[in-house]
Amino acid sequence: MKPSVILYKALPDALQQRLEDHFTVTRVNNLSPETVQQHADAFAGAVGLLGSSEKVDAALLEKMPALRATSTISVGYDNFDVDALNARNVLLMHTPTVLTETVADTVMALVLSSARRVVEVAERVKAGEWTKSIGPDWFGTDVHGKTLGIVGMGRIGLALAQRAHFGFNMPILYNARRQHKEAEERFNARYCDLDTLLQEADFVCLILPLTDETHHLMGKAQFEKMKKSAIFINAGRGPVVDEQALIAALKNGEIHAAGLDVFEQEPLPASSELLKLPNVVALPHIGSATHETRYNMAACAVDNLIDALQGKVDKNCVNPQAKA
Ligand SMILES: NC(=O)C1=CN([C@@H]2O[C@H](COP(=O)(O)OP(=O)(O)OC[C@H]3O[C@@H](n4cnc5c(N)ncnc54)[C@H](OP(=O)(O)O)[C@@H]3O)[C@@H](O)[C@H]2O)C=CC1
Ligand SMILES: O=CC(=O)O
Secondary structure, X not given: OOOEEEEOOOOOHHHHHHXXXXXXXXXXXXXOHHHHHHOHHXXXXXXXXXXXXXXXXXXXXXXXXXXXXXXXXXXXXXOEOHHHHHHOOOEEEOOOOOOHHHHHHHHHHHHHHHHOOHHHHHHHHHOOXXXXXXXXXXXXXXXXXXXXXXXXXOHHHHHHHXXXXXXXXXXXXXXXXXXXXXXXXXXXXXXXXXXXXXXXXXXXXXXXXXXXXXXXXXXXXXXXXXXXXXXXEEOOOHHHEOHHHHHHHHHOOOOOEEEEOOOOOOOOOOOOHHHHOOOEEEOOOOOOOOHHHXXXXXXXXXXXXXXXXXXXXXOOEOOXXXXX
């Protein structure tokens, strides 16, 4: 008999088939307590769990005593209680690398669209406001040659630095927990502390995981340190930023504009003050959302689950020490 797994995200047909070649699959819509209750036997007997964007915590693990591996279709895994997984020797697999270049493209799109006011002026054209040759009230600010501050020089930070250095001739400052020789040698990036980066950068780009240390890393005091002309970009996780402090900084003119792919609450409520500000480009968490990359992420997650349940955790495993 094939081992049983729970799938809580739709997969393309070929990948669903690949999963079914290896496992008996129970497909559910979410991991809510009601769903778990409704499929109690399937959850109790499942050795694997595959999906994305749902909370996997100790309460859920209680209902899954046979679980040996979880596989998320994402690189970020802040929605998993890793300590609880470790306590039960449950592996956590994720999808780094396959999405890196696509997410870096998205960050660059946020840099360009917020600096050049692409969304705002395109909306004005659609509204019929382009009735004569445009004046300074339609102008943006240059991107090329400006200083880019990257907070989080990991896989995506590095891919962003590559674009900024070679494509836009931007001097690069960066902050991370440690220095990254590759960024310094290939892109002439300069390591500095966060305060220095905030004071000197024309664009401050966050591409950080959400952890206890990064939660609200950017608050009132940090926005006050930024240049008034600076543009703030967040493509990591929403709660890394104190959103009320960001709104205040934008309203008070402490910073010039913001480009955001992630928010403290997602989906961003339609009532959010951010949506009333013309100097904000707000995207619906589309960092990796291309057909190609989302397919590759799902394929990676399926392969990761197969590998993990065969004891192969040499790559894409967050907690290889949990291998029983
Ligand atoms: N908007 C979207 O759709 C997407 C968002 N993401 C988010 O982006 C994050 C980064 O992805 P990726 O680049 O692959 O991850 P990596 O693990 O490769 O990079 C993370 C970087 O963050 C740095 N970092 C972690 N904690 C701190 C801290 N306390 N202070 C300063 N720097 C810190 C790390 O520092 P060091 O190098 O010193 O360890 C590292 O440079 C993901 O965790 C996810 O949350 C990812 C994909 C898509
Ligand atoms: O936010 C997306 C991810 O892959 O993490």
